[in-house]
Each structure stands twice: as C-alpha cells, then as structure tokens.
Amino acid sequence: MMARFFQLIRRDVMLAFRQGSAVTLSLSFFVIVIVLFPLGVGPELSVLARIGPGVLWVAALLACLLTLDRMFQADFEDGALDLLMIGPLPVEILVLAKVIAHWLTSILPLIVVAPVLALSLNLPGDGIFALTLALLIGTPTLSLIGAVGAALTVGMRRGGVLLSLLVLPLYIPVLIFGVAAVDAAIAQLSVAPHLLLLGGISLGSLVLGPLAAAAGLRLSLS
Amino acid sequence: MMARFFQLIRRDVMLAFRQGSAVTLSLSFFVIVIVLFPLGVGPELSVLARIGPGVLWVAALLACLLTLDRMFQADFEDGALDLLMIGPLPVEILVLAKVIAHWLTSILPLIVVAPVLALSLNLPGDGIFALTLALLIGTPTLSLIGAVGAALTVGMRRGGVLLSLLVLPLYIPVLIFGVAAVDAAIAQLSVAPHLLLLGGISLGSLVLGPLAAAAGLRLSLS
Amino acid sequence: MSFSVHNLACQRADQIIFDNVSFSLAPGEAIWVRGRNGAGKSSLLRICARLLKPLEGSISWQGENILDDPENYVGAYQYLGHQDALKSAMTVEENIKFWADFHGEADVSSALAEFDLIPLRNVSADILSQGQKKRVNLARLAASPASLWILDEPLSALDRHYISQFRTRLSRHLATGGMAIYATHQDLELNDSRSLELDADT
Amino acid sequence: MSFSVHNLACQRADQIIFDNVSFSLAPGEAIWVRGRNGAGKSSLLRICARLLKPLEGSISWQGENILDDPENYVGAYQYLGHQDALKSAMTVEENIKFWADFHGEADVSSALAEFDLIPLRNVSADILSQGQKKRVNLARLAASPASLWILDEPLSALDRHYISQFRTRLSRHLATGGMAIYATHQDLELNDSRSLELDADT
Amino acid sequence: MAIDLHKYANPKRFLSIISVIYPWSVWLTIILLGVGLYMGLFVAPPDYQQGDTVRIMFVHVPAAWMALMIYTIMAVSSAVGLIWKHPVADLTAKAAAPIGAAFTFLALVTGALWGQPMWGTFWVWDARLTSMLILLFLYLGYMAIWESFEDTAKAAKAAAILALVGVINIPIIRFSVDWWNTLHQPASVATMSGPKIHSSILIPLLIMGLAYTAFFVMVLIIRVKAEILQRRLRVMQIADLRQR
Ligand code: HEM
Ligand SMILES: Nc1ncnc2c1ncn2[C@@H]1O[C@H](COP(=O)(O)OP(=O)(O)OP(=O)(O)O)[C@@H](O)[C@H]1O
Numbered sequence A, B: 001m002m003a004r005f006f007q008l009i010r011r012d013v014m015l016a017f018r019q020g021s022a023v024t025l026s027l028s029f030f031v032i033v034i035v036l037f038p039l040g041v042g043p044e045l046s047v048l049a050r051i052g053p054g055v056l057w058v059a060a061l062l063a064c065l066l067t068l069d070r071m072f073q074a075d076f077e078d079g080a081l082d083l084l085m086i087g088p089l090p091v092e093i094l095v096l097a098k099v100i101a102h103w104l105t106s107i108l109p110l111i112v113v114a115p116v117l118a119l120s121l122n123l124p125g126d127g128i129f130a131l132t133l134a135l136l137i138g139t140p141t142l143s144l145i146g147a148v149g150a151a152l153t154v155g156m157r158r159g160g161v162l163l164s165l166l167v168l169p170l171y172i173p174v175l176i177f178g179v180a181a182v183d184a185a186i187a188q189l190s191v192a193p194h195l196l197l198l199g200g201i202s203l204g205s206l207v208l209g210p211l212a213a214a215a216g217l218r219l220s221l222s
Numbered sequence C, D: 001m002s003f004s005v006h007n008l009a010c011q012r013a014d015q016i017i018f019d020n021v022s023f024s025l026a027p028g029e030a031i032w033v034r035g036r037n038g039a040g041k042s043s044l045l046r047i048c049a050r051l052l053k054p055l056e057g058s059i060s061w062q063g064e065n066i067l068d069d070p071e072n073y074v075g076a077y078q079y080l081g082h083q084d085a086l087k088s089a090m091t092v093e094e095n096i097k098f099w100a101d102f103h104g105e106a107d108v109s110s111a112l113a114e115f116d117l118i119p120l121r122n123v124s125a126d127i128l129s130q131g132q133k134k135r136v137n138l139a140r141l142a143a144s145p146a147s148l149w150i151l152d153e154p155l156s157a158l159d160r161h162y163i164s165q166f167r168t169r170l171s172r173h174l175a176t177g178g179m180a181i182y183a184t185h186q187d188l189e190l191n192d193s194r195s196l197e198l199d200a201d202t
Numbered sequence E: 001m002a003i004d005l006h007k008y009a010n011p012k013r014f015l016s017i018i019s020v021i022y023p024w025s026v027w028l029t030i031i032l033l034g035v036g037l038y039m040g041l042f043v044a045p046p047d048y049q050q051g052d053t054v055r056i057m058f059v060h061v062p063a064a065w066m067a068l069m070i071y072t073i074m075a076v077s078s079a080v081g082l083i084w085k086h087p088v089a090d091l092t093a094k095a096a097a098p099i100g101a102a103f104t105f106l107a108l109v110t111g112a113l114w115g116q117p118m119w120g121t122f123w124v125w126d127a128r129l130t131s132m133l134i135l136l137f138l139y140l141g142y143m144a145i146w147e148s149f150e151d152t153a154k155a156a157k158a159a160a161i162l163a164l165v166g167v168i169n170i171p172i173i174r175f176s177v178d179w180w181n182t183l184h185q186p187a188s189v190a191t192m193s194g195p196k197i198h199s200s201i202l203i204p205l206l207i208m209g210l211a212y213t214a215f216f217v218m219v220l221i222i223r224v225k226a227e228i229l230q231r232r233l234r235v236m237q238i239a240d241l242r243q244r
C-alpha cells in the first residue's frame, strides 16, 4: 500500500512538472502579485514593509485557492479518477497522496521563493525567517482543507465559486495567525505561540481533512 | 455575418453564466482579494485608503489574467474550436466575438462591483468615480491583448505560464495609468489625460489585437 | 461541383504518415477511407477539412485550389470528428441550433426528429449516453445543408438501428447530389461507394 | 469464484433506466450486454464496477454482497470505460506502467508487445490516433491480472486486426478462469458468450 | 424492495408534532415582536452617548444572535442527518438556511447603518465584520450546493459535510472580538460573569431575541412542511414510473 501511495504522489508531481500547469500557475501567480503590487501602490518602502507580510500571505492563499480545483478535476475529466477510486488504495489514503502532491507542487515552490520576494518588499531578516517558518507550518492546512472543497465540487458545473466559498472561511485563521507571527517577529516579540497555533490547526486538519474529503469524493462520483 | 457574430457572443455569454466558470471565477476572485486584504494588512482605514486603488487595479488585472486561458481552451478541448475555425466567420471576427464575450463575462461584472468594494476600502467618492471610468476605458485592452496570448498558447502544454509572461508586460502600462487616474481624482487633479491615454491604448489594441490573435490561432491549430 | 485531391502527403511529428494520395469526388459519390489504426485516416480527413496542412499536394474544390483560396469551399462542407463539440451547459436542442444557425439556413426540428432526439431535446448534453451524443452530432450535420460531408468514424457508439438510419440519411444526401468522405472500421454497407486504402502506401 | 447480480435497478435523473436485471457469471464465462443507445449498458457496467450506486438490488462476489463490503472485490476486477484515462504528459509506457504498478504484480512489457505498442512506447500519449489510444487501454487491462473484466465498448476505434487480437486475448482470459462483462454494438464473435438484453425491460 | 422509499414520504409523527407547535409560534411571534419593538423603540432610555441610534441595537443584536444560532442548528441537524440518516434532519437544515441567511443579511445591514454614526464609516474590515460576511457566504454556498446536485440524497450529504466543516466559523465570529481587538463591541450580554448592561436595555433585547426565535420556528415549520410534501410527491412519481 505504501508503494502505491508513493507512486501516486510521484505521478502527480511528475505530471505537474511536465505539464507545468500547477507548479507554474501558483508560482508565477505568486511572483506576479508581488511584482505588480509595488507598481500598483507605489514604491514607498515604508508602505511596502508595512503591508508586506499581509501581501505575501494573501498571495500564498490565493495561489493555493487557484490550484485547488485541479486537485481532482484533471483526473476526473479523463476518467483516471474512476480508476483510482475503484483501485486498491483506500480513498482516504488516495486523498492524502493528492494533498501531498498538491502541497509539493503548488505550495512548496512558493515557499522557496518567498524569502527573496520578502526581501524585495523590504522585510527585515527576522520577519523573513518567521515568514518562511510560518508558511511551512501553516500551509499544509490550506491543502488539507482545500481537498475537502475540491472533493465536494469535483465535476460540478459551478464548482469553482462554491469551492472558494467553502474553503475561504477556513483559511482565514491561518492567514491571521500567519501574519501575526511575522508581525511579532518584526516587533521582536515571541513567534512561538503563533507557530504553535498554526501547527495545531495543521494537525487537526490532517486528521479531519482526508476523512471529509474522501466522503466528499465518494459522494460526487457516485 | 453580423448575425453569426452576435450568436457567438450570445453563446459564450450564456455558457459563462450557466457554467459559472468564468463569471464567478473572476468575480469571486476579485471579491476574495478585497476581503482577504484587510485581514492580512490590518483594518487601519488610512493604510487601506492609501493602497486601495492599487489593490483594486491589481486584483482586476489578476482576475483577467486568470480567466484568459479559458478564452479558447474550452472550445479547443471539446472540438468546438475546430468547427468554429472552419466555419463561415473570418477568424479575426471570431476572435473579436470571443474577446467581447470575455470582457462581458469576466470583466464587466467586476467593474460593477468595484464601486462597492472601493467604498469598503474607504476610497472617497471622486476616487470611486474615476476608478469605474478608468476600468471601463482601460480593461478592454486587457481582453484584447490577452486574446493574442491566449491564441498563441491554446493547446500548449505549458501554456499557462507562457501566457502570463507574454501578456503581463503589456498590462503594466494599463495598471500604471489606471492607478494614476484614481490617485489624481483623489488628489483633486484632472483625470482626463490619464483616461485619454488609456483610451488610446484600447483603440490601438482594438486594431492590432484581433489581427495578431487570429494569426496566432491559425498557427497553434494547424 | 467536384472535390479532388492530388498527390497529398502528410507529416506528423517527423514522420511521413502517407504520401501520394489522390482521389476525386463527383456529385453523388462517396469515398470510404480505410486503413489500419494509425494509417492516417483521421489526418487525411482533417487535411480535407482544412484543419491540418498537408506536407505537399493539392486539394481543389470546383477546380480552385483550396489551400490558396478557400473562399468558395468554406460553407460547402461539414466536418464530424472524434470530439463531440457538445457543451454540457446547453441542452441538446441549443447545441444543435447554435451550429445550425452558425452555418445558416437550417432545419433543426426535422434534424432532431430524424435521429429521434425530440424526447431528449431539453436534456442537458452532458447526461447523454455515448450513442446519444453521436446522434446529436449527426443531427447537427443533417441540420444545415452542405455539399461535402467529411466524417471521421460516424458509426462508433451507434446501435444497429441508428447505423441504418444514418445509412439512409447518407444515401439521401448522395442522391441529392451531395458527396462524402468517411473513415470507419465498421462496414457502412453503402452501395456503390469506392474505397481508398491508406495502408497500401506504408 | 463467482459474480452475480440480483434484481438490479438503476435510476438516473428521475428516470428508472432499467430494473429487474439479474445474471451470474462463473469462471470462464462472459456476458455480452446488449441494448439500444441509451438502454443503460454503460450504467450497468458502472454499477458493477462500483462507480454508480444502484437504486436497488444486490451484487455479490463469491457470495459476499459487494455493496456492503467490497473488500475482496477490490482488486479482483478491472474496468475499461469510454474515457481513456491517458495522461498526455506521460509516454505510452509510463501510462501503462503507472496503472499496472497501481494494481500490483504486473507484466508491462508483454502487454505492450501483445498490442504492438513497442514502437510507440516512448511516444507521448496525446499524439496517438483513436485506435492507438484504445490499444493502450487494452494493454493496461492485460498488464495486471484480474478475475473479472468489465468492458464498455472495447472495440470502438479498433481496426479488424486488433479486434481479432483482442478476441484472442479475451478468450485466453476466459480459458484461464477469468470472467468478463462487456457491452458493444459490434459483434465480438466470441464463442459461447451469453447475452443480456437490456431493451426487454423498457 | 431493498430500500424503503416510504421512510421519506411518511414522517407522519413529525408532521403531527409540528402542526401542534405551529399556531403557538405564530402567536408568539406577533406578541413578542410587538412588545419587544414597543419597549425597544419607546420605553428603553436613549443612550447618553449615542442618542436614539442605540435603538438599532434591538434589531441588530438579536439578528446577529439568530444568524449564529441558526447556523449551529443547521450544523447539528446535518450531523444527525449524516450519522443517523434521518431524512427530516436534512430537510430541517435545508429549510433553515435561507432564514439564517436573511438574519445574517439583516445583521450586516443594520450593523452597517449603525456603523455610520458610531464609527464614521459603513464598513471596516475587522475580524468580526469580515467573518460575519463570510458567514453570509457560507449560507449562500450551503444553499448553492443543494441546487448543484440533481440527486437529493447526494445533495443532502454534500450540504451536510459543508455545514459541518463551516461550523468552525461560528466560534471565530463569536470570539473574534476577544482574540483581536477591533472596533466592534465586545460581548456584553452572554459573558462568563453575567450580563454587563442595564436591565432597561437587556429586557427588550431578550424579548426581541425570543420574538426572532419564534419567527424562525414559524417559518421553519412552513418550509419543512413544504419540503416534506414535495418529497412525497417525488417518491410517488418514482413509484409511478416503476409501475409502468
Ligand atoms: C456590519 C457591521 C456589523 C456586524 C457584521 C456586526 C455583527 C455582530 C455580531 C455577529 C454580533 C453577535 C455577537 C455575539 O453574539 O457574540 C453582534 C453583536 C453586537 N453588535 Fe454588532 N455588528 C456590526 C456593527 C455594529 C455596530 C456599528 C455596533 C455599535 C457600535 C454594534 C454593536 C453590537 C453590540 C452592542 C452587540 C452585542 C454584543 C453582545 O452583547 O454580545 N455592531 N454584532
Ligand atoms: N449522469 C447522468 N445523469 C442522468 N442521466 C444519465 C446520466 N448518464 C446517462 N444518463 C441517461 O441514462 C440512460 C442510459 O445511459 P447509458 O450511458 O447507460 O446508455 P448506454 O446503454 O450505454 O448507451 P450507448 O449505447 O449510447 O452507450 C440514457 O438515457 C442517458 O441519457
């Protein structure tokens, strides 16, 4: 079972890199937001530094939201999801593999470039470190919760907007604690409580996410 | 020929509303950005008002960018683009119909809600008026230029990122003059020069866009 | 009115799929393009439908080369491919009607009736069975008049009854001076249609 | 080893498509599901493949009801549907290999050889012709062992040669104690396969 | 027959219970609303700071309570529907959603109207207001998901999953004012140490709350009844189809 689990992850990661759809969509989106922003609000460093952590987190959230609907949709459209669902892997594990692949392809690249972009927005070193840490700890929640929404809306005609409605409220705590962690680091306060909270949310969604998403998938497909 | 032209627009608009993909994607994206932003950067009214015009324009640009790749892709995937291309409508006119449908479904709804969102970001009345006007005059360029990119990348495996790279540089002038118009209105200066410039860019792209996009389509399909 | 193809060759991804293909069609004639899987039948039909450029050769419609000047050819032919071009957000009738109007002067309701689609007319296109989708596409074809039909596997997914229904319709098309090029692995059992073997060349 | 279906009914969008369908399969047996377009063949096969819930009725595998407890059934069957489940960004071999590994203990290369896919193994799946895609899917089926094959129109787009190739493969599957349920409008000309008419009920 | 179609069609006992409650809810709504509005608008003293605008409170605060309460009710009955497969529970959740959305909308609008004199702006993006807006979106999403599935059994399950996942938003709204300091009033009625406001305001506020609750029960009963009848019709249609 483990072998299949990893094969599925490997396939999804490979497809994402070869097709370039997920990786580049989220990454280029992330970069574009951060590039366009100074053009839009003007290049004053003080303003940029003030809004920097917020902009970075919002951009990450949006990038995740945009790639979510591909999590099951591509496989649904070409019939591969049918074959996956009737295969030997329990649906919960299947969802977990999809979530991990999504995180690796759509979110990890973005965490890798985040420090550079943060630097360009004039964030101080402490803030950048806290940002990277907070992203690493907080973003798995985004994929996990997102999977529930993606599973419920797969194959649905107006799926996209429903998906956003569904997962957005659940993303807000991550956003708020994530930004709070960076702000705390910039203000030389302790970031630990915020990171612990983010970690707690991630663990909680690690337990509930796959269960709910599997139920959703079974539902949408039958 | 005119009848066919309008039929095509009508069909695309109808599909967009029924499937909810384009309309709701851009609209919900736009709203989500504006909702998330204050949560990320904090609710201080002065900061929000300062960055408001930039946030709104950047959000509009991104919403447009996100919906661009659907302009020809959906019809390409189900074979309808084949039938459209060999049909009696000249390809340039076909592109124009697609562009108009894209603008009506992906951008107009967003201009309609923009004043409300601007109000929530605490923009003054003059600024809101200028914003709406600037969006109305400037956004057709986004669809027109976008069509060229969409046509060149239809059916391409890594189309998405190429598309962004192709059209983004061309979007930046619109962004800059668009924000400048709003800032001018807030500062009680004349907005006319900025709007004229935006109008000029739109006219220019109205002439060149369909020609280039038609050439691009012929290229990608054969 | 005549359609003729001279010395066509087709290349896809560094490979010559076929070459030296020539044939011509007069009103009332049909050609059955035959060949093994991968022989290039679909490619040939796409070339005839102006969806693919041939590597070399010429295609002419009423004596004019359509590769240079397709003006008269556009509107004179219809193409039915593997993909169904159906929009799931539109009903069966809306789907057919759009294409019919797009081609001009159409008779949607008799086309619907011809393939027994009246009971399905208000059904959304995505819940159709495979064969029902094919029937919708055949009805699209039948709805607007065109001299030349270019048909890629028109029979797949159809049951026997509709195969014979389609045969009747095609015969009528030919009898009224139409032409057809079709590729299929099943035998359409059309009287007096010539066949073009693509394997011979490879 | 046995597969049996009792009193199955299927509802789709407020309509009863079929009801009272019962049959059973012993090792070495095959059933040809027949019926008009829209009779519910694909729906029946999807129900057997656990992709659709029946309105009522029971399906059992080795005496156990799979609707309640599919544990033993999973892995014992394979499904081939209308959609090809091919990823255009992977080569033919990668596509087959992924599914084979996913199902476990597979023999990819002999499956490739069986449907003449060796020359195409490193070709990306999206440039295949329709029939070549079908062959890839048949090779996927043949690559990993399963007792029951559930096949929805396995012959469409295949040329004569591969139809008989597939018939041979299916016969071997049956001869080695396998079972099959298939729906097709073309005659597979398989000896001793029973047929199940779906039209009768409606 | 393997599944009993009639369990959907015949929740007779349930129908008889709700038809007993219904007249009570109508009368309670009328009386409580009358008394509450009278006390709120004429008896309660104007605020020494806010003047008469404080009276918006008697509409706003109970509406906000209802918005939260109805979502909680929806989530609970969704859970019941999901776990015990009780069809009436699904129907109750479905019927409650539009009422909850209406109360949410009312709280938003009255809050915005109140915000203009109090904070000098109709809207601020603080945590409570934003999460309340998102609650409205959740209600809309819940209603949309019912429309998105053709099959009602499927729709019920999907909507239930959505309602349960979304219930996390309720504590976020409830405690947002404590977690992040914002412009909005912190809790002053339902706090650990008892109400913090004067009884001349508290009493009409509570009466309005009860009035809204009675109104909710009344509309809910009407809607659930309609749903049950409609479903019974469908079951009969299907049975009819089977006969042929
Ligand atoms: C659109 C803007 C507003 C929204 C969305 C909103 C939302 C809410 C919500 C959800 C509650 C219930 C909280 C709970 O039960 O814990 C509430 C209560 C309350 N709101 Fe607002 N509100 C808004 C504007 C205002 C304004 C402008 C004021 C006046 C300054 C105000 C004063 C109050 C008060 C006094 C309570 C009762 C607090 C308690 O006792 O728990 N609200 N509001
Ligand atoms: N997703 C769906 N929702 C509602 N109805 C559907 C759905 N899919 C199919 N149907 C309907 O169910 C009936 C049976 O469809 P099915 O695909 O099982 O037919 P079939 O026997 O396989 O036909 P064909 O020979 O054309 O493939 C059809 O009338 C079809 O319109």
Ligand SMILES: Nc1ncnc2c1ncn2[C@@H]1O[C@H](COP(=O)(O)OP(=O)(O)OP(=O)(O)O)[C@@H](O)[C@H]1O
Residues within 6 Å of the ligand: C012, C013, C017, C035, C036, C037, C038, C039, C040, C041, C042, C043, C044, D126, D127, D128, D129, D130, D131, D132, D157, D159
């Ligand atoms: N887009 C493409 N790029 C490159 N090669 C292609 C492309 N499409 C098809 N081919 C190759 O061209 C050859 C002919 O394909 P074509 O689809 O014309 O065959 P066909 O005769 O229609 O086969 P079938 O009977 O299977 O439908 C095949 O070998 C196929 O692999």
Ligand SMILES: [Mg+2]
Residues within 6 Å of the ligand: C041, C042, C043, C152, D129, D130, D131
């Ligand atoms: Mg072909």
Ligand SMILES: [Mg+2]
Residues within 6 Å of the ligand: C129, C130, C131, D041, D042, D043, D152
């Ligand atoms: Mg079928």
